Amino acid sequence: MTPRALLIAAAALCAGCTNLAPRYERPEAPVPAALDNAAIGDADTHTPLGWEAVVQSAPLREVIALALQNNRDLRAAALAIERAQAQYGVSRADRLPSVNGTAQGTRARTAFDLTTTGRPQVTEQYVVQLGTSSYELDFFGRVRNLNEAAWQEVLRTTDNRRSVQLSLVAEVANAWLTLAADQARLALARETLRSREASYALTERTHRLGATSGLVLAQNQTTVETARADVAAATSQVARDRNALQLLVGSAVPPALLPPAEQAAAPALQLLAVPAQIPSSVLLSRPDVMAAERSLQASYANIGAARAAFFPSITLTASVGTGSNELSGLFGNGNATWSFIPQIRLPIFDGGRNQANLEVAEANQRIALAQYEKVIQTAFREAADALAERATLADRIAAQSALLTATERVHALSEARFKVGADSYLAVLDAQRSLYAAQQTLLSLQLAEQVNRITLYKVLGGG
Template sequence: MHRIRIFSATALALALGACDMAPKYVRPALPVPVESPSGPAYPAGATGQAAIQPADTGWRDFFTDQRLVRVIEKALVHNRDLRIAVANVEQARAQYRVQRSDLFPTIAANGSATYQDFPFAQQGAGGAAGAGAGATGRTDIYSASVGISAWEIDLFGRVRNLSKAAQEQYFARVESRNAAQAALIAETASAWLSMAANQERLRIARDLEAAFGKTLELTRARFAKGIASELEVRQAQTSYDQARADIAEATTLVAQDQNALNLLAGSTVAPGDLPSAMPQEDVTLANLPTDLPSSILLQRPDILAAEHQLRAANADIGAARAAFFPNISLTAALGTLSAGLSNLFASGSDYWSAAPSVRLPIFDFGKNQGNLRYSRATYDAMLATYEKSVQTGFREVADALARRGTMTAQLEAQSSLRDAARVGYRLSEARFRAGVDPFLTTLDAQRTLYSAERSMLATRLARAANMIELYRAMGGGLK
């Protein structure tokens, strides 16, 4: 009967613990326009193949170059920053389990034995020792019990809100880890493409070095015959030396790109997975959406992480409010007590105890009020952080779309410029060899061609990087 009373009281306390002092959470309105931006810089709309949904498209499907896919796979396994993010998730999960355990009583088993021995000196009449002189009194007490100690009965939701806050922090860490993965995929792909572009730049510099070298030899020969001036020789030398300097610089950049790629991958990338030149075909799917509602941003892991932080701050307000109300705790035990070990679990030796306690703050010199104000200020800060995350995400998508909207026209113009520069260079060189044009015309054509080749390469790299950034900004890279 006593056991039933104890457990009934416990169940009643749990049933009463239904008050929640936290404000009702309402997701803030998005502080950005509902629709994507529009204007001359933005693409008019999807054409041809149906647009994919980045958040629902796995990165292995988005990247079409298998060498790049293998490098990304290696990075996801070995990258140390991602390992740190995973460890942070495990830390938050453990902290949540610790905090959540306070919702339930800690049940512990206890056993003890007490031995006492008291001497007695009984004296008879006339000072003579009585028959009981020298006798002793010994008391042995054995006990075993199962009980709970200082369990807080969460009537006002303080412990539950602390547990909810810890849970939201855990969810935030999970989303932060997802954001780290998406960023790692994008960064690895960008580093791979950067190495490919610098390999291409090295090839262009070597080709032009050879061409400029032939022009330099011809100019020197003409100078030896008195046909060309020393000025023309020096001008030819400048183009040749510039190409040589660019070869040295590009060689250094390729080595640095490989080092960066190895760092991202967490181990040395196999030579067969490294790019030797800028791929002629796209390394990603091209049918990304050209517009989207701003609500799609809610799928981005960084924004989800900011919202979980906001929810955690909201729960902390509830815990701070509950601190103004009485704190009720319970210590109880159920066990057996006996003077003999053999009778410890015999009938009639059981006992129970219950010690509820109440603590009501009366005057704490503003401690609870300060904690509540701190919680509210933290919520305001998390709200601003969430809104800024949404605005940042909107800007990233808008910037990527604006870049994509003009990229096709820029690439076409740059390709035409490069082709014209190539033809112009061939014509000017032929006219120079025929003695029709001065060398300065050929020199200008050489420099124009070199600049056009490098600009074309930079535009191709920017287009590929834009597709990767747009995929990441729209929430891709999680699957």
């Protein structure tokens, strides 16, 4: 049988090779079968949406699009896919024989003392060969399982990129909304400062006329300085928010795409319609859950590769070519050469190395299983928390709006009573603080409601 026929026969034998990897079956999710959303269920089924359908604000959509183009974390995740694909190409190449061509020429002179004729001798040799070296016949699936593990790594990095993109969309939206809310807080602080400065100026004039005590003037001044400090703090926070947004986007954000001053009260995101009962299986499509499952599947393949090390391995080295002692006769009749060197390697004693490698692979599989289950549990908790918060946000905003209305009335009445001498200025100070706190709390709740919308989109796996 010629070497070529042997290689073809070996490849045919490998088609029926044994696979020693454990059979993979998706583990049962260690979470309840459904997410309870009975309090706010407003749809029959859960329909995944793309982020473009969720984001209503046109400037925010453009900012997210910029981030998807320029964000460095997303770019690194995409490059990681290219690296994994290249590694898979290296692993896949091991399943096929490597064929190399060589051409060699040798010219040597032998000293006269070393020849039988007693005269110096010049010899020439020319060889051209085509062959394969140490090609492993994968009877027990070692190479195939390593190839499968490399492929799962490609899929894992692909899912990881989807996870990074989903997180980036949520982070950019949150940063943009936070900037809008802090701009509203800054506007509130400036308006409060102008109001208190006007009140202080009026109190100062009445104090000079002797109609107001120095205590009231000093108390009024404390409100002015407090408001001035709040303006400075809010200005600094807005600048930090812009820096955080630019870092996420990966480039400067055009001023036209920054949130307008009135954005805090206007919804920038669509409220997702979710059913009263969301099956937990929805969470299995989250990219981070899928990435964890890819790692688990790769660990099964690594067990198969470790088990194959206990069995004999067969490698083939073969070559065909031609040789001659003259370059002109290199391809002449009768100068063909060939070699065929099969080798079998049987592990007899390795000091427990193969067993230890198998135990490492099995331990890695158990670790990957625990990590996969933990990712599912984390996903379930994130989704349940987002739904629980959504269930009360509308009531909290309504209650806070009513509280703000009542606080405004208390503030107006306390000022009126102070002007007629019915109350001291302490009542006015207390009403001012309560009104300012109620206004800030309402802004925070409006921001929380918008952030909850993008959080719900993210924890349910996006679109």
